[in-house]
Amino acid sequence: xxxxxxxxxxxxxxxxxxxxxxxxxxxxxxxxxxxxxxxxxxxxxxxxxxxxxxxxxxxxxxxxxxxxxxxxxxxxxxxxxxxxxxxxxxxxxxxxxxxxxxxxxxxxxxxxxxxxxxxxxxxxxxxxxxxxxxxxxxxxxxxxxxxxxxxxxxxxxxxxxxxxxxxxxxxxxxxxxxxxxxxxxxxxxxxxxxxxxxxxxxxxxxxxxxxxxxxxxxxxxxxxxxxxxxxxxxxxxxxxxxxxxxxxxxxxxxxxxxxxxxxxxxxxxxxxxxxxxxxxxxxxxxxxxxxxx
Amino acid sequence: xxxxxxxxxxxxxxxxxxxxxxxxxxxxxxxxxxxxxxxxxxxxxxxxxxxxxxxxxxxxxxxxxxxxxxxxxxxxxxxxxxxxxxxxxxxxxxxxxxxxxxxxxxxxxxxxxxxxxxxxxxxxxxxxxxxxxxxxxxxxxxxxxxxxxxxxxxxxxxxxxxxxxxxxxxxxxxxxxxxxxxxxxxxxxxxxxxxxxxxxxxxxxxxxxxxxxxxxxxxxx
Numbered sequence: 001x002x003x004x005x006x007x008x009x010x011x012x013x014x015x016x017x018x019x020x021x022x023x024x025x026x027x028x029x030x031x032x033x034x035x036x037x038x039x040x041x042x043x044x045x046x047x048x049x050x051x052x053x054x055x056x057x058x059x060x061x062x063x064x065x066x067x068x069x070x071x072x073x074x075x076x077x078x079x080x081x082x083x084x085x086x087x088x089x090x091x092x093x094x095x096x097x098x099x100x101x102x103x104x105x106x107x108x109x110x111x112x113x114x115x116x117x118x119x120x121x122x123x124x125x126x127x128x129x130x131x132x133x134x135x136x137x138x139x140x141x142x143x144x145x146x147x148x149x150x151x152x153x154x155x156x157x158x159x160x161x162x163x164x165x166x167x168x169x170x171x172x173x174x175x176x177x178x179x180x181x182x183x184x185x186x187x188x189x190x191x192x193x194x195x196x197x198x199x200x201x202x203x204x205x206x207x208x209x210x211x212x213x214x215x216x217x218x219x220x221x222x223x224x225x226x227x228x229x230x231x232x233x234x235x236x237x238x239x240x241x242x243x244x245x246x247x248x249x250x251x252x253x254x255x256x257x258x259x260x261x262x263x264x265x266x267x268x269x270x271x272x273x274x275x276x277x278x279x280x281x282x283x284x285x286x287x288x289x290x291x292x293x
Numbered sequence: 294x295x296x297x298x299x300x301x302x303x304x305x306x307x308x309x310x311x312x313x314x315x316x317x318x319x320x321x322x323x324x325x326x327x328x329x330x331x332x333x334x335x336x337x338x339x340x341x342x343x344x345x346x347x348x349x350x351x352x353x354x355x356x357x358x359x360x361x362x363x364x365x366x367x368x369x370x371x372x373x374x375x376x377x378x379x380x381x382x383x384x385x386x387x388x389x390x391x392x393x394x395x396x397x398x399x400x401x402x403x404x405x406x407x408x409x410x411x412x413x414x415x416x417x418x419x420x421x422x423x424x425x426x427x428x429x430x431x432x433x434x435x436x437x438x439x440x441x442x443x444x445x446x447x448x449x450x451x452x453x454x455x456x457x458x459x460x461x462x463x464x465x466x467x468x469x470x471x472x473x474x475x476x477x478x479x480x481x482x483x484x485x486x487x488x489x490x491x492x493x494x495x496x497x498x499x500x501x502x503x504x505x506x507x508x509x510x511x512x513x514x
Binding site: 004200201203204205206207208209210211212214215 | 381397398
């Protein structure tokens with residue numbers, strides 16, 4: 001039965017020509033959008049994850065802090081579980097770093113009269129999912145210590161970036177669902193066309209008592225092939241596009257990705273896309289074939 | 294074998310069959326006669342489950358057709374061979390494929406499909422036209438292909454709706470000879486026709502319909 005269904009479905013796709021190609025194209029566009037969103041959001045998420053792992057809490061000290069108070073702050077910081085490393089940065093070192101990071105502004109700093117940069121402790125955080133909360137609590141506790149002017153925790157904005165990425169991902173999925181629905185309707189229409197082209201044959205199949213699986217099978221397989229080939233096309237185009245930009249993208253991103261190269265979709269994601277293509281196509285074929293009774 | 298009990302089939306206001314009750318025994322050869330619009334084709338459609346009666350019961354082989362599920366309908370149809378005036382052959386398939394198709398959709402192994410298709414095509418005298426397409430055949434040959442397809446899965450009943458309607462008198466007699474031979478093997482044959490020559494030639498019972506009603510059940514003419 002399966003052999004018959006594939007044989008008839010392939011013959012129908014050959015007969016369908018342009019309509020079948022259009023249907024595969026629509027599926028491919030939908031899956032290109034889905035794959036693109038997956039690819040971009042996965043790399044963005046990885047990038048932000050790297051940033052989070054190297055995130056720091058900066059504890060800025062008042063200029064008039066006593067040595068005892070500074071030692072107290074340092075001791076408290078080193079005792080925190082979330083802290084991996086605690087470095088002290090003097091006012092002069094902070095100025096030097098500013099001049100090194102912003103050489104074009106180096107001329108401005110002497111005109112300020114005194115060094116405006118505060119001394120600070122830079123706390124490297126231990127990587128991990130729960131550290132963000134611990135570090136936020138740490139920032140709150142340390143900010144209450146005497147001699148502490150301000151505490152900045154750059155992970156907070158990174159988390160906002162992460163939630164933005166999650167939002168982009170949700171929007172991407174929503175758009176993909178709309179595109180997939182469109183693709184499913186196209187597949188249904190194409191399968192219905194081939195069903196009408198074979199109306200006489202179907203009538204005869206019913207009269208000779210062919211099981212419904214035999215009557216509907218070719219149409220389900222036709223949808224399956226349209227969806228599967230469409231998704232495969234999308235993966236090929238996405239892979240080709242990724243390969244062509246990877247050359248210049250990797251050096252550009254290597255800093256952001258802490259030396260790691262940008263990566264393509266995982267094998268699991270590719271399987272998911274191909275499976276979704278097959279599933280959407282088969283479902284659309286099944287819906288269309290329900291009129292073959 | 295075939296029983297209809299008070300069967301009425303209405304299409305809107307028009308009653309194609311009215312309160313029809315008849316019985317056809319197992320192994321019988323029966324003609325269904327009457328003018329165009331008398332209800333012959335409607336009765337065959339009810340027996341093939343292409344239509345459902347508006348009222349009454351159609352019972353075949355002890356099974357009330359109204360109570361069959363869609364899957365059971367398909368199983369029932371496998372026990373019935375059909376032959377139509379317009380042949381209903383698939384133009385894109387060869388003679389051999391048209392006949393073996395009835396076995397293929399039933400999942401019969403390919404070697405059995407080949408053997409049985411060849412046997413039945415040989416029986417109707419078309420073993421030399423296996424690879425021809427329907428449109429390359431004469432009307433009589435096309436009808437013989439349709440008969441071969443109806444017979445290939447060894448049905449208990451053959452239903453034929455004006456099977457000689459498109460054929461000249463000589464070919465019509467040839468086709469009737471085939472039906473008579475099928476009947477001698479024990480298959481119940483029901484042929485709808487309005488051709489009295491054929492009825493006389495075969496010399497079997499005829500059921501005459503008029504305006505959807507049973508007009509008379511004749512014995513041998």
